[in-house]
Amino acid sequence: MDNLEFYRQTIETILRKYAEIPYSFGEIDQHLIVDRERNHFMLFDVGWQQKRRVHGCITHVQIIDDKIWIQRDGIEDGITNELVEAGIGKDRIVLGFQPPEVRPHTGYAVA
Template sequence: MERINYRELVQTILKRHSIHHSNDDTEVQLIFDTERNHYQVLHLGWEELRRVYGCIIHIDIKDGKIWIQRDGTETGVANELVTAGVPKQDIILGFHAPYKRKFTEFAPG
């Protein structure tokens, strides 16, 4: 069985999410640092008089594992990764405290 290219998969998933969050008044930026394996989806702009700026998704790939640092999606990026064939032991929910990770179905990190 051929190993999944985590870089390509993460970029594909983030590109798909960037389409769902864009509108006329705000912009979505994809930030891919492929040299250091950092990937983000940012939401920024203005909604009337209110500034919009925030990270929707932040993923790092470290030591062959996918670290989800921020997941502001409804479906859950971890679920999308599993559906795409990534083993749960290769996914770390970095947004959970280290002591809580052992209670999830994913890798403790």
């Protein structure tokens, strides 16, 4: 299996696990949106909580130039540890939500 397909399967497996966790309050559904053609993976919430609309991106991951870019990470403990545990090197993961000048100090790829 090539890196691209391994990355796709790993990201989707991790995010699918989170998409299946039900909310304990409110009427909120989690949706996993996967665009393999463009290498975008999103975990999204939609619903209602205490008469307030909930609609937003929890996590957004992209594969760009053979690296995994974490554009948004709203998972409680973060997705990066699970990616590393799955065998993806920190040098292949970019914390895109961090400013470029901070990335060299994160222990992950710069870009």
